[in-house]
Amino acid sequence: MRKAVLILLILCAAFNVLQLTLQILGHQIHPSTRPFHSLGDQFKGLEVILGHERTVGYYTDKNMDNTLAIAQFEQAQYLLAPTVLDLNQTNHPFVLFDCTSAEVAINKIKELGLQPLKANNTGIVLAINPQLQNLKP
Amino acid sequence: MMYLIALCIAVGLGILTLRLILRTKQPSYLDLFLGAALGFGIVGQIIFYLQLLGNNFNHFLPPVFSLILLGILIVLNKSKKTTPLKFSKNLSLLILPLLAIVLWMEANYYPLGGWDAWSCWNLKAKFIYLGAEQWKDMLAPNLWRSNTNYPLALPTITVWFWHWTGFSQSSAMFNAVVLTLLTAGVLLLGLQEFKVSKKISILITVAVFTLALGNTLSISQYSDMLSSLFLLCAFICYLLSVEQKNDRWLILSAIFAGLLSFTKNEGLVASGLFALLVLYLKPQKPFQFISILLAAALPMVIFSLGMAPHNEAFINGLTSASKPSTLARLQYVLLYPLVEFIGLQWGGLWICAAAALIISGQRAIKKPLIILGLFIVGYLGIVLVYYQINTFFEIDWWMKNTLNRILFALMPTVFLWVGLSLKTND
Known part of the structure; x- marks a missing residue:
C-alpha cells in the first residue's frame, strides 16, 4: 500500500513538472498571450x-x-x-x-x-x- | 539591492523574535523559514500601526522604528543567551533554488500579477503608500469591486518593500516568489522535523509546488499565498507544541493564527476555526494561547470594527426575495467541488491526498493529527455554506473563479496532514 502511494506521488510530481514545463515554454515563446496586461x-x-x-x-x-x-x-x-x-x-x-x-x-x-x-x-x-x-x- | 535590505530587516526581525520565544531550543533550518514568515507579518503590522497613528505614510518612521526594534531584539537575544545557529547539511533544500528559477520566470510573465493584484491587493498598497491623508479613500463605496472590506496584511507588506525600493512593481513580484519559497520550505522542513522521510517530504513538496495552476496562483501577487503560509506555520507550530510538550511553540502558533486573520476574510474564518479547535483539544495554557492570538490579530479587530466598509458584494439569499438561495444553487455548491477535485488542473493531487489518507488508516484521524482533518472539513464546510447563502454572484462564475484559490491556499496544510499520516508507514 505504501508503494502505491509513493507511485501515485511520483506520478503526480512527474505530471506536474511536465505540465509546468509546457506552461513556462508556452509563456516564454508567446509572451503576448498574457491576459489584460497592457x-x-x-x-x-x-x-x-x-x-x-x-x-x-x-x-x-x-x-x-x-x-x-x-x-x-x-x-x-x-x-x-x-x-x-x-x-x-x-x-x-x-x-x-x-x-x-x-x-x-x-x-x-x-x-x-x-x-x-x-x-x-x-x-x-x-x-x-x-x-x-x-x-x- | 534595496529589496534585499528590506528583506533582510524583515527576516531578521522575524528570526530574532522567534529565537527569543524559543530560546531553549536548538535552532534548525525550519526555525529560519518560520522566522522569515514571521518577519513578513511583523513588518506588515509595523506599517499598519504607523499608518493608523500618523494617518499618512511617513517615509522616516518605518525604517527607524524597525531598526530600533531590530537592535532591541539583538540585545535581548544576547542577554538571553540563545543557542548559536549551527546547521547540518540538508541537500533536499536544493529544490528551493530550482523552484525559485521557475517562479521568477513565471513572475516575469505576469509582472502586474493576476486580476485581484491590480484590482485589490496592490491597489490598496498604492493608496497607503501614495494616498497621504486620503489613504482611506481605498475604502470608498464606489471601489466596491476592489473588495474594500478585505484586510490589509499583504498591502502593508507590499508598502514595506515599496518604501525601500521606491514603488517598484518588481517588489511585488519578488514578494510572491519569496512567500511561495517560504511556504515550500516550511512544508518540506516541517515534514522532516516530524521525521517524515526525506524521500516523501521531497516528493510531496515537488508535487505540490510544481503544479502549473498553483504556480500561476503563487506568482499572481494574491493574498492567498500569505494565508497559505501563515496557516501552515500555525499548524506546524501547534503540532510541535504537542509533540515536544513545549508551550513556546504554542505561543508561535497563536501568533501565526493571529497574523492569518489579517490576510483575508477567509483567513479570519480559518484563524477562528483553528483557535476553536486548539481550545477544544485542550492546550497547556489556553488563556495564554487566546490572548496572544488576539494580540496578533489586533490589526484585524481594528480594521473590522473601525475601518472596513459594509460588504457591497453580499446578498443574504436566505432572506432575499429577489435573489433567494435556491435548491438548484445548493446542488451546484455541493457538486461543483467534486468536479474541481478531480479536474486535470490539479494534476491528480487531491486524488493522491485522498488515497494516501485512506491508506494511512486511523493515524490520520488520531490525536494530534485529527485537528488537521477537523479543520479542513470544517473550513470547507463554512466556505460552501457561504457560497450557498451569499447570492450576490452567479454561483457558476463565482465558484469557477474563486474556489481554486481557496483550495490552493489550503493545499500545503492538506499535504502536511498527508505526509504526517504516512509517517508510520515510512
Whole structure:
C-alpha cells in the first residue's frame, strides 16, 4: 500500500513538472498571450495631469458586464490611484471618457458641456468641467 | 539591492523574535523559514500601526522604528543567551533554488500579477503608500469591486518593500516568489522535523509546488499565498507544541493564527476555526494561547470594527426575495467541488491526498493529527455554506473563479496532514 502511494506521488510530481514545463515554454515563446496586461497603458501620463485630484469621473458607453471593459476600468483605477475613479459619474472637475469610439466620446463631452483637455490615439479623452473647475479653491 | 535590505530587516526581525520565544531550543533550518514568515507579518503590522497613528505614510518612521526594534531584539537575544545557529547539511533544500528559477520566470510573465493584484491587493498598497491623508479613500463605496472590506496584511507588506525600493512593481513580484519559497520550505522542513522521510517530504513538496495552476496562483501577487503560509506555520507550530510538550511553540502558533486573520476574510474564518479547535483539544495554557492570538490579530479587530466598509458584494439569499438561495444553487455548491477535485488542473493531487489518507488508516484521524482533518472539513464546510447563502454572484462564475484559490491556499496544510499520516508507514 505504501508503494502505491509513493507511485501515485511520483506520478503526480512527474505530471506536474511536465505540465509546468509546457506552461513556462508556452509563456516564454508567446509572451503576448498574457491576459489584460497592457490595458492600463492607455492611461499612462494622466496621473501627472490629475495630480492630487481625489476623485475623477469615468464615463464609458461600454457594456460593463463585459470582462474586458471591467478589466480596463480596474487597470485605469490601479494606474491612477490614489485618485478614485467614479464610474459613470460626470459631476467632477475632471472626467475620463473611455468610449467605443472617439466620436461617441466627443459627442458626450459636448452634451455635458465639458471641454476636452487631452486625448490619445486609443480613444481615451480627459475632459474638464469648466463650471466645477471655477469652484475649486 | 534595496529589496534585499528590506528583506533582510524583515527576516531578521522575524528570526530574532522567534529565537527569543524559543530560546531553549536548538535552532534548525525550519526555525529560519518560520522566522522569515514571521518577519513578513511583523513588518506588515509595523506599517499598519504607523499608518493608523500618523494617518499618512511617513517615509522616516518605518525604517527607524524597525531598526530600533531590530537592535532591541539583538540585545535581548544576547542577554538571553540563545543557542548559536549551527546547521547540518540538508541537500533536499536544493529544490528551493530550482523552484525559485521557475517562479521568477513565471513572475516575469505576469509582472502586474493576476486580476485581484491590480484590482485589490496592490491597489490598496498604492493608496497607503501614495494616498497621504486620503489613504482611506481605498475604502470608498464606489471601489466596491476592489473588495474594500478585505484586510490589509499583504498591502502593508507590499508598502514595506515599496518604501525601500521606491514603488517598484518588481517588489511585488519578488514578494510572491519569496512567500511561495517560504511556504515550500516550511512544508518540506516541517515534514522532516516530524521525521517524515526525506524521500516523501521531497516528493510531496515537488508535487505540490510544481503544479502549473498553483504556480500561476503563487506568482499572481494574491493574498492567498500569505494565508497559505501563515496557516501552515500555525499548524506546524501547534503540532510541535504537542509533540515536544513545549508551550513556546504554542505561543508561535497563536501568533501565526493571529497574523492569518489579517490576510483575508477567509483567513479570519480559518484563524477562528483553528483557535476553536486548539481550545477544544485542550492546550497547556489556553488563556495564554487566546490572548496572544488576539494580540496578533489586533490589526484585524481594528480594521473590522473601525475601518472596513459594509460588504457591497453580499446578498443574504436566505432572506432575499429577489435573489433567494435556491435548491438548484445548493446542488451546484455541493457538486461543483467534486468536479474541481478531480479536474486535470490539479494534476491528480487531491486524488493522491485522498488515497494516501485512506491508506494511512486511523493515524490520520488520531490525536494530534485529527485537528488537521477537523479543520479542513470544517473550513470547507463554512466556505460552501457561504457560497450557498451569499447570492450576490452567479454561483457558476463565482465558484469557477474563486474556489481554486481557496483550495490552493489550503493545499500545503492538506499535504502536511498527508505526509504526517504516512509517517508510520515510512
